[in-house]
Amino acid sequence: MRIDVVTIFPEFFSVLDVSLLGKARASGLIDIRVHDLREFTHDRHRTVDDTPAGGGAGMVMKPEPWGEALDAVLADAADAVVVFPTPAGELFRQPIARALAEAPHLVFCCGRYEGIDQRVIEHTASRPEVAAVRELSLGDYVLNGGEVAAMAMIEAAGRLVPGMVGNPDSLVEESHEDGLLEYPSYTKPAVWRGLETPPVLLSGNHAAIAAWRREQQLDRTRRIRPELLGD
Numbered sequence: 001m002r003i004d005v006v007t008i009f010p011e012f013f014s015v016l017d018v019s020l021l022g023k024a025r026a027s028g029l030i031d032i033r034v035h036d037l038r039e040f041t042h043d044r045h046r047t048v049d050d051t052p053a054g055g056g057a058g059m060v061m062k063p064e065p066w067g068e069a070l071d072a073v074l075a076d077a078a079d080a081v082v083v084f085p086t087p088a089g090e091l092f093r094q095p096i097a098r099a100l101a102e103a104p105h106l107v108f109c110c111g112r113y114e115g116i117d118q119r120v121i122e123h124t125a126s127r128p129e130v131a132a133v134r135e136l137s138l139g140d141y142v143l144n145g146g147e148v149a150a151m152a153m154i155e156a157a158g159r160l161v162p163g164m165v166g167n168p169d170s171l172v173e174e175s176h177e178d179g180l181l182e183y184p185s186y187t188k189p190a191v192w193r194g195l196e197t198p199p200v201l202l203s204g205n206h207a208a209i210a211a212w213r214r215e216q217q218l219d220r221t222r223r224i225r226p227e228l229l230g231d
């Protein structure tokens with residue numbers, strides 16, 4: 001899989017060299033390229049923003065540098081999925097992570113300030129080398145820019161790429177894969193600071209363990225995220 005990131009803060013993405021994603025990157029499983037948007041400006045101040053049309057607070061990212069950056073990134077692309085992280089986007093959830101993991105090429109466009117001129121999104125969708133454009137929100141809160149959101153989306157999608165996670169079974173039994181929150185986990189010792197591991201987990205009775213875990217999932221989801229059950 002190839003992933004391109006366009007940002008005015010390329011240094012944010014140095015953490016992509018850490019942990020599982022770092023290994024996948026080093027082994028060539030995932031080819032991640034980070035681009036500085038300012039490289040696609042032509043003025044002395046390397047300007048990427050301007051005042052909003054129609055007035056209002058804040059600044060808007062100019063379309064010209066974005067157009068040139070995407071011309072370069074998409075030059076040899078086919079079937080790229082281009083993601084614009086924005087609090088005004090569709091909520092990023094596990095099914096979207098699964099869909100992104102199946103794309104051969106992802107491009108993340110990280111906006112700052114009040115966002116990117118909307119024509120960039122419109123124009124990107126009309127490019128023949130682009131399979132889909134997605135405006136995605138990490139959650140109902142506002143970050144300073146798309147970088148942290150892009151990083152979360154890259155990690156969520158990247159770990160679903162075959163070969164990324166050592167034991168693929170661990171991907172099946174986790175929160176959100178079946179629409180529920182995950183059951184609580186325990187390891188040794190059986191008693192720690194007076195607190196016991198639930199005895200059923202030490203019983204060796206696989207059916208009882210599966211039933212207990214399911215009950216825990218339902219109970220936890222009912223308490224913490226009832227909307228996932230449609231309640």
Ligand code: ADE
Nearest residue numbers: 085086087137138143149
């Ligand atoms: N940029 C700023 N806030 C964001 C959010 N919640 N999700 C995605 N991108 C963002």
